[in-house]
Amino acid sequence: MKRRFFLIPLALFMGLLIFLGLGLRHDPHEIPSPLINQAAPAFDLPTLTSDQHFAPKDYLGRVWIFNVWATWCVACQAEHPVLVAFAKSSGLPIVGLSYKEIQPQDEEKTPLSLEAKLTLARLRSRVWLGRHGDPYQLSVLDLDGKVGIDYGVYGVPETYLIDAQGVIRYKHIGPMSSEILANEVLPLARSLQKGA
Amino acid sequence: MLVELGHFALMLALLVALLQGVLPLLATLGEGRLTWIPLDLRSGWLHLARSCTFVQWALVGFAFLVLEWAFLHNDFSVAYVVEHSNSLLPAPYQFAALWGGHEGSLLLWVFLLGFWSSAVAFFSRSLPLTMVARVLAVMGLISFGFLCFILTTSDPFVRVFPPAMEGHDLNPLLQDPGLVIHPPMLYMGYVGMSVAFAFAIAALLAGRLDAAWARWSRPWTVIAWTFLSLGIGLGSWWAYYELGWGGWWFWDPVENASLMPWLVGTALIHSLMVTEKRGTFKAWTVLLAIAAFSLSLLGTFLVRSGVLTSVHAFASDPARGIFILVFLALVVGSSLTLFAWRAPQVAEGGWVNLVSRETFLLVNSILMCVATLAVLLGTLYPLVIDALGAGKLSVGPPYFNLVFGPIMVPLVFIMVPGSLLRWREAKIKDILPSLVFPGLGACVVSGGLCWAMGHASFGVLAGFWLGAWVALAGVQQMVLRLKRPGRIGGSFWGMQLAHLGLAILVMGVTGVRSFEVERDVRMGVGDEVQIADYTFRLLGLQDVKGPNYEAVRARVQVLKNGQQIKLMLPEKRHYYSSAMPMTEAAIDSGFLQDLYVSLGDALPGNTPQWSLRVYYKPFVPWMWAGVLVMVLGGFLAALDRRYRVKPSAASAEDDVSPHVAHA
Numbered sequence: 001m002k003r004r005f006f007l008i009p010l011a012l013f014m015g016l017l018i019f020l021g022l023g024l025r026h027d028p029h030e031i032p033s034p035l036i037n038q039a040a041p042a043f044d045l046p047t048l049t050s051d052q053h054f055a056p057k058d059y060l061g062r063v064w065i066f067n068v069w070a071t072w073c074v075a076c077q078a079e080h081p082v083l084v085a086f087a088k089s090s091g092l093p094i095v096g097l098s099y100k101e102i103q104p105q106d107e108e109k110t111p112l113s114l115e116a117k118l119t120l121a122r123l124r125s126r127v128w129l130g131r132h133g134d135p136y137q138l139s140v141l142d143l144d145g146k147v148g149i150d151y152g153v154y155g156v157p158e159t160y161l162i163d164a165q166g167v168i169r170y171k172h173i174g175p176m177s178s179e180i181l182a183n184e185v186l187p188l189a190r191s192l193q194k195g196a
Numbered sequence: 197m198l199v200e201l202g203h204f205a206l207m208l209a210l211l212v213a214l215l216q217g218v219l220p221l222l223a224t225l226g227e228g229r230l231t232w233i234p235l236d237l238r239s240g241w242l243h244l245a246r247s248c249t250f251v252q253w254a255l256v257g258f259a260f261l262v263l264e265w266a267f268l269h270n271d272f273s274v275a276y277v278v279e280h281s282n283s284l285l286p287a288p289y290q291f292a293a294l295w296g297g298h299e300g301s302l303l304l305w306v307f308l309l310g311f312w313s314s315a316v317a318f319f320s321r322s323l324p325l326t327m328v329a330r331v332l333a334v335m336g337l338i339s340f341g342f343l344c345f346i347l348t349t350s351d352p353f354v355r356v357f358p359p360a361m362e363g364h365d366l367n368p369l370l371q372d373p374g375l376v377i378h379p380p381m382l383y384m385g386y387v388g389m390s391v392a393f394a395f396a397i398a399a400l401l402a403g404r405l406d407a408a409w410a411r412w413s414r415p416w417t418v419i420a421w422t423f424l425s426l427g428i429g430l431g432s433w434w435a436y437y438e439l440g441w442g443g444w445w446f447w448d449p450v451e452n453a454s455l456m457p458w459l460v461g462t463a464l465i466h467s468l469m470v471t472e473k474r475g476t477f478k479a480w481t482v483l484l485a486i487a488a489f490s491l492s493l494l495g496t497f498l499v500r501s502g503v504l505t506s507v508h509a510f511a512s513d514p515a516r517g518i519f520i521l522v523f524l525a526l527v528v529g530s531s532l533t534l535f536a537w538r539a540p541q542v543a544e545g546g547w548v549n550l551v552s553r554e555t556f557l558l559v560n561s562i563l564m565c566v567a568t569l570a571v572l573l574g575t576l577y578p579l580v581i582d583a584l585g586a587g588k589l590s591v592g593p594p595y596f597n598l599v600f601g602p603i604m605v606p607l608v609f610i611m612v613p614g615s616l617l618r619w620r621e622a623k624i625k626d627i628l629p630s631l632v633f634p635g636l637g638a639c640v641v642s643g644g645l646c647w648a649m650g651h652a653s654f655g656v657l658a659g660f661w662l663g664a665w666v667a668l669a670g671v672q673q674m675v676l677r678l679k680r681p682g683r684i685g686g687s688f689w690g691m692q693l694a695h696l697g698l699a700i701l702v703m704g705v706t707g708v709r710s711f712e713v714e715r716d717v718r719m720g721v722g723d724e725v726q727i728a729d730y731t732f733r734l735l736g737l738q739d740v741k742g743p744n745y746e747a748v749r750a751r752v753q754v755l756k757n758g759q760q761i762k763l764m765l766p767e768k769r770h771y772y773s774s775a776m777p778m779t780e781a782a783i784d785s786g787f788l789q790d791l792y793v794s795l796g797d798a799l800p801g802n803t804p805q806w807s808l809r810v811y812y813k814p815f816v817p818w819m820w821a822g823v824l825v826m827v828l829g830g831f832l833a834a835l836d837r838r839y840r841v842k843p844s845a846a847s848a849e850d851d852v853s854p855h856v857a858h859a
């Protein structure tokens with residue numbers, strides 16, 4: 001009886017360890033998005049390549065990935081090869097959201113007209129994609145960041161998975177790794193494709 | 197080249213730590229074991245513990261100096277230097293930048309562990325060799341674990357090629373004199389708890405928990421506690437004047453991580469005293485020693501692994517988190533297993549009377565542990581909820597204030613009867629006459645302070661009363677003791693000062709929480725704002741230039757009764773290397789209160805205006821003074837002469853602790 005008494009600290013510690021171990025698997029930066037299982041906010045934005053516009057409803061009936069990026073974003077550069085490889089191997093369509101491509105310092109000397117901003121953003125993004133590879137079916141330009149606000153963008157890069165009904169099913173903040181894509185995103189996308 | 201030598205020295209230190217951890221332990225295994233190894237070889241292994249300790253510290257110290265050299269010489273071929281330094285950074289900050297990041301902090305940890313081990317090796321000449329060998333071996337094993345951690349996941353000596361032209365600079369928040377000393381002091385405390393831990397493990401291994409063991413552990417624990425107090429106090433002070441939020445304690449997970457070992461360490465100091473004087477509570481004391489160090493390790497785990505978000509969190513890396521978790525499991529798990537196995541045999545203690553000093557000390561150490569558990573629960577609750585998949589949440593200051601306060605009230609209250617009662621057997625009515633003066637005096641003091649501040653409530657009166665109760669009882673004991681003849685030991689003064697410091701701290705915290713006035717105001721040049729008896733007038737703003745930043749400095753005139761008493765100069769700094777502007781609050785400290793002005797943003801509008809935070813914070817200086825007095829008490833207690841004399845001589849002048857009421 002008395003001996004068992006002395007085992008209590010060990011037992012308590014074991015319990016604590018289990019929670020710490022579980023805690024490690026959870027990323028504190030993984031903030032749950034209120035948008036999960038909600039319809040993807042609508043927008044209508046010019047694309048990178050032409051004056052054509054793109055809206056999420058254009059992709060109804062397809063399961064697709066929505067990736068927020070910018071040429072000024074260092075983490076995007078790290079993430080990029082993973083996306084390029086994933087686009088090739090999975091065949092899932094990836095739409096890019098070029099987020100606030102024109103930064104305040106671009107306008108330091110002279111304020112730019114909307115036209116000039118579009119031209120500069122397109123030029124810079126194309127050069128960047130030419131150098132690093134282009135995983136996107138198409139990329140839309142969110143110059144003022146309003147769409148980013150609708151989607152609750154915390155920081156670039158961010159990635160969403162949107163199903164055939166136009167509902168957000170998954171969100172990841174920060175650079176994607178090939179592990180997350182292979183173990184979480186792809187299985188989820190495949191099951192959504194089957195369900196569609 | 198030098199950098200590679202530093203790296204190599206660290207690897208050598210790892211090997212030496214392994215030798216230090218294994219061979220002396222093998223040699224102490226006892227009669228009849230390992231008989232195939234010649235006896236003189238085994239006794240050589242015992243002596244190896246000391247020399248390994250010194251050699252290991254020298255090697256880690258060399259690596260430490262090499263990294264410092266790389267910082268001071270702007271060696272931007274070292275990745276860690278690139279990330280945390282900059283050629284424009286003033287030299288003292290370049291020096292302190294070593295512990296501005298994860299890798300360097302760990303190196304500092306191991307370096308201080310080497311320092312503590314060497315100190316034990318050096319000052320333990322009067323101890324039995326087997327005991328010293330076991331203690332140093334345990335510390336060697338801890339050091340081995342940390343060196344493995346550094347070399348496998350957190351190497352500060354990694355080079356970058358090509359070398360960077362310029363470093364990224366130290367986080368501007370950390371560019372402050374507070375950072376130069378706060379982490380080393382805190383780590384001295386954390387790591388110092390490893391000595392008490394090693395003594396406890398050595399005693400369990402030996403199967404002997406006696407008064408001598410408690411006597412050896414006491415000064416080490418007190419010194420570690422003192423550094424921990426100083427470290428926590430400095431951290432709080434730094435948060436107060438550097439973060440610019442006007443707060444001094446945020447119940448941040450990392451603050452909690454430092455508070456928990458402090459609480460348990462405080463309980464340990466008192467419990468060790470009982471074990472030394474009365475030979476009781478042995479198992480409890482050992483458990484506290486294990487817990488204090490385990491909580492230090494847990495603190496390291498919480499900060500380094502990124503399981504909890506915090507202002508202190510460095511970049512999280514899962515490999516590091518797993519390593520620390522496994523290490524924590526090994527160290528704490530094995531010591532608690534050892535405890536469960538050995539403590540029942542060795543912990544036979546004497547009986548205890550309900551009314552005696554030891555009972556009161558036990559109650560207080562239990563209260564301290566309850567407070568620790570409450571803090572631990574609040575800190576880990578978000579983690580547990582998350583692990584159970586029930587969502588993300590955070591536990592805020594309201595929880596901690598609600599839970600922590602009520603535990604502290606009885607704890608502070610029984611400090612006085614606890615220090616007056618006799619050991620073994622006492623009667624409450626014997627000490628009642630000694631309680632009259634502090635009891636009534638405290639009523640006068642708390643009433644007077646509330647009258648002076650012009651406001652009273654039950655909470656404020658109670659807080660002031662408790663502080664004054666402890667302080668006046670301490671003063672009474674000191675005066676009575678001075679009237680008696682005979683030498684007064686350092687431990688008497690130490691204990692009285694530490695208690696007095698706590699009393700001042702309690703009164704300070706009560707005063708700040710009850711009477712502070714915080715106002716966020718919008719001011720243009722020439723505008724005034726009135727807070728308490730003071731008028732703050734914004735005279736103007738100017739641009740100033742620092743070594744690695746530019747700043748806007750406001751001139752704020754403080755008037756009392758129409759007379760200027762102070763010109764305050766808060767700044768908003770823009771460091772070249774960082775996009776985030778930094779607030780440099782202007783603080784005017786008096787005996788009774790702080791005036792605090794921090795400059796916010798320029799506000800848009802026709803006439804230029806700025807947002808300013810103007811705070812009136814009475815009693816803040818009392819909190820810092822309380823901590824300092826506690827720290828002073830800790831040093832005095834640790835320096836008590838009887839810890840330094842040989843055990844045989846020491847027992848002759850035993851028990852210098854106070855028996856004021858029954859002199």
